[in-house]
Amino acid sequence: MLPAEILTSLFPAGHQVTEEGGLLAGTGRLDGQTTVDVVGITGKTYPGVDEALTLAGRILDIAARPAPAPLLFLVDSGSQRMSRRDELMGLSETLAHLAKALWQAERAGHRTIGLLYGGSAAGAFIATALACGELVALPGAWPEVMDLPSMARVTKLSVDVLKEKAATTPVFAPGLDNLFATGAIAEIWDPAQPLSDQLKAVLARPATGDERARWGLDRGGRQKAAAIAREVEQLALAHG
Numbered sequence: 001m002l003p004a005e006i007l008t009s010l011f012p013a014g015h016q017v018t019e020e021g022g023l024l025a026g027t028g029r030l031d032g033q034t035t036v037d038v039v040g041i042t043g044k045t046y047p048g049v050d051e052a053l054t055l056a057g058r059i060l061d062i063a064a065r066p067a068p069a070p071l072l073f074l075v076d077s078g079s080q081r082m083s084r085r086d087e088l089m090g091l092s093e094t095l096a097h098l099a100k101a102l103w104q105a106e107r108a109g110h111r112t113i114g115l116l117y118g119g120s121a122a123g124a125f126i127a128t129a130l131a132c133g134e135l136v137a138l139p140g141a142w143p144e145v146m147d148l149p150s151m152a153r154v155t156k157l158s159v160d161v162l163k164e165k166a167a168t169t170p171v172f173a174p175g176l177d178n179l180f181a182t183g184a185i186a187e188i189w190d191p192a193q194p195l196s197d198q199l200k201a202v203l204a205r206p207a208t209g210d211e212r213a214r215w216g217l218d219r220g221g222r223q224k225a226a227a228i229a230r231e232v233e234q235l236a237l238a239h240g
Contacts, residue, residue, distance in 0.1 A: 001138060001191050003042050003074065006117055009195040010072070011036070023051060024074055025058055030196055037062045037110070040074030047124050048081035052094040056101040063101070068109030070203055073102070075129045076118025095123050099131035106133045113202060116141045116185070133207060136187045137176055143185075144174030170221040181221030183212040
């Protein structure tokens with residue numbers, strides 16, 4: 001789906017979302033009573049320092065409002081822009097600032113929901129879609145935390161070995177189905193049905209904290225994460 005189609009399906013009561021420089025901003029009316037703040041990255045834009053700071057500023061403005069309207073983050077990006085200028089200006093720090101801005105919005109009572117409708121990769125994916133309180137996706141989206149050639153350089157395993165592991169272990173594999181299996185993505189929405197109804201269903205559920213490790217266990221994509229996280233938490237509390 002194209003952004004215009006997504007916004008029309010999300011907000012049958014109308015929206016005022018605009019695009020500039022590959023970034024989305026505005027509001028949409030889910031119904032007569034519910035307004036949703038919208039930010040996003042579109043058009044396979046590679047976010048750098050400038051984009052990260054712009055998005056973080058908008059999100060912090062939303063977080064400061066007294067009315068806790070939900071915040072929807074639309075995502076179709078490349079990876080982070082790893083230019084010399086961006087790296088020298090502190091790209092990693094500004095991406096971390098963006099992720100913390102989303103956390104601050106959630107902490108201030110604004111449900112933060114990422115909607116991945118295109119691609120996203122590496123630090124850009126982590127600081128935007130994965131930093132939201134809950135992430136949903138549309139069929140055809142293509143997320144990857146790290147592609148296999150990059151993973152090979154980090155792990156010192158060959159690409160062939162990683163391809164073999166990726167065939168049976170979702171943690172090693174990019175793509176929508178694999179990220180869903182690990183629990184990173186809560187739901188894959190049906191584009192044939194009104195997206196507004198699917199967003200309403202998400203907002204109607206109480207926020208219960210980070211469920212990704214449990215989803216990964218239930219779906220068979222991450223067998224150990226939930227148990228290890230629980231044990232680490234118990235040990236920390238015991239020695240607190």
